Amino acid sequence: MFTGIVETVGSIIDLKNDKDNYEVTIQVEDKADFLSDCQIGDSISCSGICLTVIEFDSNKNWFKVGISIETLRRTTIEKMWTSLENAHKINLERAMGSGNHRFGGHYVQGHVDTIAEVVEAVEEGDSVNFKYKLRDIENVKYIVEKGFITVDGASLTITNVDDDKGTFGVSMIKHTRDVLAKRPIGTFINVEVDVTGKMIAKQVDLYMKKYTK
Template sequence: MFTGIVEIIGTVLEYQELDVSASGGNGVSLTITDASKILSDVHIGDSIAINGTCLTVTEFTNNDFKVGIAPETLKKTNLGSLKKGSKVNLERAMTGETRFGGHMVQGHVDTVAEIVSSVPEGNAIVYTFKLRDPEFIKYVVHKGFICVDGTSLTVTNVNDDAAEFSIMMIKHTQENVVLPLKKLGDFVNIEVDLAGKLIEKQVQVALDNEINSDNSPLINLITRIVQKVVKEQLA
């Protein structure tokens, strides 16, 4: 788990596509440098979020670390567009002693979104994004949490019909994350708030159980309503 508070910006040192005979299948081996600040306590197998994507450390030095990226992850995220020199947001997995300044982030990217607007407002910037997969807009709510390239942000506007949402990024955040380095048309990783998906699942299961039970409160209520309507029509 992560907090969505980016610790440092790293740099892609090597992006190597692997063939099917290599370790990791036909995914990618990614080496990140300029990462010494977060490697003092690292171990093989630890999780580090790169642009909000939880990945496993397979090798490391004092300044660099390497991860493998599976084909499924490349499909869901913007990591496939990285190249040598690309800047990325980095955050270590949280510990029991971590100050919780963002929101609960899994590092499991749901989809990507295109940057469609960037408008200065004072020393802040209002960004608007369009989801590649519009079905995820139902989890995006006004004043709710959203994770953009691993950065915990607050939703300021939602357009359900266009599958678009906006956030406002303050000056401090601009100086410590990669989003201001991107341009219109670029894609960012999106992880919606887990709470919405959990609530939807619970409601769906509860409704299914009610519908599949002949004597459930829901079925009894529907039966009474139908009986009342029929009685009124026959009167």
């Protein structure tokens, strides 16, 4: 479980992109203690994808994760994590701890629902308004204005939704943009919708099927 408050970014330093055994090694940047309490089997949110640590070096500040075929289908990995030359940056967040910390984002599972293309970025004062177009438009039914959404691991507030076009928007202040890895127009991001909305939709659907026959 995560909060959607990105801690730092990392870079891919090694890649084994065999679908039967897809592994990625990530170098953590600008946070020397990120892996200080890391254990094999821990979960780390990598641009919104909950991935399992299979190897790490806390002194050199890198970790390796294994990636399943299902994860490849759902996420931006095959589009964006395909080579070492593209210097793709990854948003990183450790799983929630049990200490006395304020909960700043929303409940994020790291279970990506789909991907979306960055189609617009419009400056407004110190903020930038981004628009994204969903690959799988059926997910738009779970996206509501002023609700939660996770974009590449970041907990954000939805500012607008177009159900017909399958697009939604968010607004990012400068601080958020400075923390997150940059995603130019034409690139893709991972999307996790609010799990509460999915649960409600499922229950309503089952109720309607049962009582409207």
